[in-house]
Amino acid sequence: MIKRMLKLLVGLVAVGLVIGLVAGGWLGWQAWKFLNTPSESPGREVVLDIQPGETFAHVAVELERKGVITDAEKFRLLGRWRKATGHVRAGEFALNTGMVPDEVLKTLTTGTEMLHRLVVREGLAWWETAKLVEQAGLGSFESFKAAVHDPELLAKHNIQADSAEGYLFPETYMLPKPKGNDARAVVEVMLGHFATAAGKVWPQGLPEPRKLHELVVLASLVEKETGAPAERPRIAGVYANRIERGMRLQCDPTIIYGLGESFDGNIRKAHLLDADNPYNTYRINGLPPGPIASPGLESLKAAAEPEKHAYLYFVSRQDGTHQFSKTLEEHNAAVREYQLRRH
Known part of the structure; x- marks a missing residue:
């Protein structure tokens, strides 16, 4: 009787091991397939706009919805395994459904944000420039206007006037989309380019x-x-x-x-x-x-x-x-x- 029970236990354990190996193998295969297979082939371009404060879980769901990945939950597990769930940055990113999940994760954590082209020619008034900025998706007209007339920003750049008119340097810019559609960062960049240009005109030091x-x-x-x-x-x-x-x-x-x-x-x-x-x-x-x-x-x-x-x-x-x-x-x-x- 005891021998029969021992045989039964050994048999059950063996069956369990086989089931475990099969299940483990199946899960391993699924994980390998997820990591090494793009969601689409050939791929297509997808733009993902991550807002400040968005959670990794929400980003994963959005990636699945846009077809960049096939499984949001598996992508979350990948993020935890790579210890990257806290490193996804806010911004606009150019992705492709032909990327494998590791490539997507790397782009969102260490890649360069998508840049927008802004061409500002010489001789434009500030409101004409503001319209170009808005059309380029780099901030609203009103936020550009507010920044141009912000006393704090003018003082920071040592502009003794009530607006930054004349100091918005004409140039071709490649800029990331600003947070909250606020064009203040664009104005800051343009004022910085003015300072660089002025340094070329007055290399020995700017006039007072x-x-x-x-x-x-x-x-x-x-x-x-x-x-x-x-x-x-x-x-x-x-x-x-x-x-x-x-x-x-x-x-x-x-x-x-x-x-x-x-x-x-x-x-x-x-x-x-x-x-x-x-x-x-x-x-x-x-x-x-x-x-x-x-x-x-x-x-x-x-x-x-x-x-x-x-x-x-x-x-x-x-x-x-x-x-x-x-x-x-x-x-x-x-x-x-x-x-x-x-x-």
């Missing part, structure tokens, strides 16, 4: 903030008036001569800036006479109260070193260049030739 601001204002006028790059120093010289002689600058782009987004494309006589427009350089003496656009590096150089000459006037030749004059009589003749007769 108030003087620098005046030069940025002048550079913005040069930027808006220049069609031919080679004319920048000459146009800067015209404005420098007029300021030295106490003449009004009579710069049309300043009027347009003062009108803001309401400008319809035509400057009228009423605009020239408008004393309520603080940027109307037909009515005010000297430079306008602030920059009217973002000047590029060459315009900053022109403002820093205007060409020395006796010109006081210039008028468009309608081909991107200007006719420069030393006297009002010469200027009037140039206006008749290049403006009135052509119209």
